[in-house]
Amino acid sequence: MLCKENKNNRGFTLLEVILALAILGIVMSMAYGFFSFGNKTFALGSRRYDIQQEVDIASFTITNTFKNVKGISLTEKPDYTLVDVRSRFPEIENIEYTIAENNETYSLKYTVVREGRNVESEIILNNVKFADTGSGSNYIWILENEPEDSRPSFIIGSASGMLKAGEVNTISYIITTSNIPDNDTLNVALVDSPAGLSITTSPIVSGNKAVVSVTSTNAEVGFYTFTVNYPGADEKTGIITVLDTINEYTVTFKDWDGTVLKTETVEEGVGATAPPDPTRENHIFIGWNPSDFSNITSNLTVTAQYVPISVDTFTVTFKDWEGKTIKTEVVPKGEGATAPSPPDRPGYIFTGWHPANFDNITSDLIVTAQYEVDPNTDDVALAAEALGPPTPSSLSNDKSNNHSVILIPLGSYGTTINWSVTNNVGSITGGILTFKFSNPNSEVTGTLTATISKGSQSEVVTFTVSVINSGGGGPNQRFSYNITKNE
Incomplete structure (x- = not known):
């Protein structure tokens, strides 16, 4: 029996195998390329993130370091401290600083460089009082605490009083100094050299004090000024006040036994104010002696007056022409009352009191002011x-x-x-x-x-x-x- 060959069962030819392997190699090569590219891209992105993060941290550090400093400089200065932010971040290649001023406000601009990436930022330095403007420096120095002012200075204190015209009197001013050696002398001078005034000063003593004295001999009433100077210090001006001469007197209120109840200093022509009515056992307070202390022209002692409770007292009331009460006085029986100053009445002349006799009071009494028409009145x-x-x-x-x-x-x-x-x-x-x-x-x-x-x-x-x-x-x-x- 004859067998027939099936041509569909044949294998791959060598050419087909080689072609398949070539295609597979191309595909594998492309897949590897994509994988390698993705891996490199991820690594690059991660690197960039790390760089950005480090730059941000450096920028944050710079901001916190410099925002509250008192002084800042791009060059080394005494009392200033070098701040090297770059040393804290080894991978940062460079930091470049610029200090600028705008309307008396300072700002710090800086550029952080790493692997070719530049990050710029700016800080407003609100607290900085001392700054040297400039640019291009890789280092910066800061002053954390404000330095003490070493310049000479002084303060004029208040006057010890006020001068009085027509009298020889002196007032003084305490001058408090700083950075001025002891035993040095300030320069003082009166402005416009007013007549009747002179000025002197003492050397500076331990405790940084000096005394400026101003003396008046016959200076006129008014306000004057003087200047105080010292080399290297700002000039200061003081005020001198010269007042019109006003005499002052002491009014002393005493009780029946000499106890001082009140002491009052009043200007000439001004009245004193009595203290509250005092009390005395088994007595009635009836007033003060003298009873009138409304126009003081000299030192005066006013004494409280009493009568025993067993003594009869009466009230004497002084009134003006309209019936208004001028004064009320309690008087012991048999004693007299003291009339007040008569009130003015336009167009009339005061002629006395009615009744005219109130020297021996035996009952309550009303005394009225009497007047007659002034012939010279319009x-x-x-x-x-x-x-x-x-x-x-x-x-x-x-x-x-x-x-x-x-x-x-x-x-x-x-x-x-x-x-x-x-x-x-x-x-x-x-x-x-x-x-x-x-x-x-x-x-x-x-x-x-x-x-x-x-x-x-x-x-x-x-x-x-x-x-x-x-x-x-x-x-x-x-x-x-x-x-x-x-x-």
């Missing part, structure tokens, strides 16, 4: 001052819408008065001003004039008049007045 002026607005009268005419005011013909101080009124207001007849209304509900406004005379003297006083009839005619009339004296 009676017309006094009468003009005393004249007030006239008041409405009860005269009225319910049928004619009229209303009247009675005008006095005589003034005070023996004067006479002549009245006149503007036509729109009304008319004056027999000393009576009658207002005229154009209708039952109307208002009239005008000027009322009083001419006050006595002999050859005269003076005019005017009043503004406004009268309103708001109720109609007849019995329904309602009047309101406003009569005002013009000053």
